[in-house]
Amino acid sequence: MFGYITADPGSLTQAEIDRYGGCYCGLCRCLSRRHGFCGRMTLTYDMTFLVLVLSSLYEPEETTSSGRCPVHPVKPRSYWQNRFTDYAADLNLMLAWWNCMDDWEDDKNVASRAFAGLLGKKCRQLEQQYPRQSKAIRENLAALHQYEDGPQVNADAAADCFGNLMGELFVWREDDYWAKDLRAMGQGLGRFIYIMDACIDYHSDERHHRPNPLRALGTGERTRQGDYDLLSMLLGDCTAVFEQLPLEQDLHLMRNILYTGVWQKYNQFDRRHHKGEQHEGNEGEEQS
Numbered sequence: 001m002f003g004y005i006t007a008d009p010g011s012l013t014q015a016e017i018d019r020y021g022g023c024y025c026g027l028c029r030c031l032s033r034r035h036g037f038c039g040r041m042t043l044t045y046d047m048t049f050l051v052l053v054l055s056s057l058y059e060p061e062e063t064t065s066s067g068r069c070p071v072h073p074v075k076p077r078s079y080w081q082n083r084f085t086d087y088a089a090d091l092n093l094m095l096a097w098w099n100c101m102d103d104w105e106d107d108k109n110v111a112s113r114a115f116a117g118l119l120g121k122k123c124r125q126l127e128q129q130y131p132r133q134s135k136a137i138r139e140n141l142a143a144l145h146q147y148e149d150g151p152q153v154n155a156d157a158a159a160d161c162f163g164n165l166m167g168e169l170f171v172w173r174e175d176d177y178w179a180k181d182l183r184a185m186g187q188g189l190g191r192f193i194y195i196m197d198a199c200i201d202y203h204s205d206e207r208h209h210r211p212n213p214l215r216a217l218g219t220g221e222r223t224r225q226g227d228y229d230l231l232s233m234l235l236g237d238c239t240a241v242f243e244q245l246p247l248e249q250d251l252h253l254m255r256n257i258l259y260t261g262v263w264q265k266y267n268q269f270d271r272r273h274h275k276g277e278q279h280e281g282n283e284g285e286e287q288s
Contacts, residue, residue, distance in 0.1 A: 002095070003265070027051060029079060053185075053242075065079060065080075101116050160187075166186040167184065235262070
């Protein structure tokens, strides 16, 4: 359930693309600096969005620079970092470790188990540094597995688990004024991601006789419009809180991610499975 929170570059200005790339590059370099080469290998776009949100909300001092790296060895790339880059890098590593262990438990993926072993020492250190977030990841993933391993997946309860996990990660400090809003925003986004992932996996799960939470959502036949309406409602829980936050910096970029970017994988899946059919709903319409 990673890789969904990305920007839609086709709807961004070049300056916004550079800003987004600079945040992503800064996160990559931070992972390398704090956690070595293995840390850099865990990089995803998901935590880039969290850096943007927290940076816009709290307006910390930023450092900017440019340089080459193993991925871009020829032309120097500009990047920027702040204290939330460090926070997101640490969360990214913890999530990567749990994701590897999940792959091992579910599929006995030896490569994932080996990579988890490389991350284990760092992850245990971070669990001491972030006890609340670590507890949220551990307990909610354990509860999620219980729901998913049952005779019939409890869709609402399972989605709540992933939502609660994301909610705690969005809260930088529990005693902060904005903690309640950030938690609600993360919860809404997490529930949306969980159900969207289930939508995309539904046909494959049916073919391979694997459990899927969408089977428990209703008694009627699933429809494209029904899936879209459900996902729109779940995402609305996130965007409603987002729009109330006093965000100015990178606002259009963040709206791009929430209103169009997060729909990209679903729209790709939808086009593959429904070629030639007209979709009745909007594809994640972005606010102006």
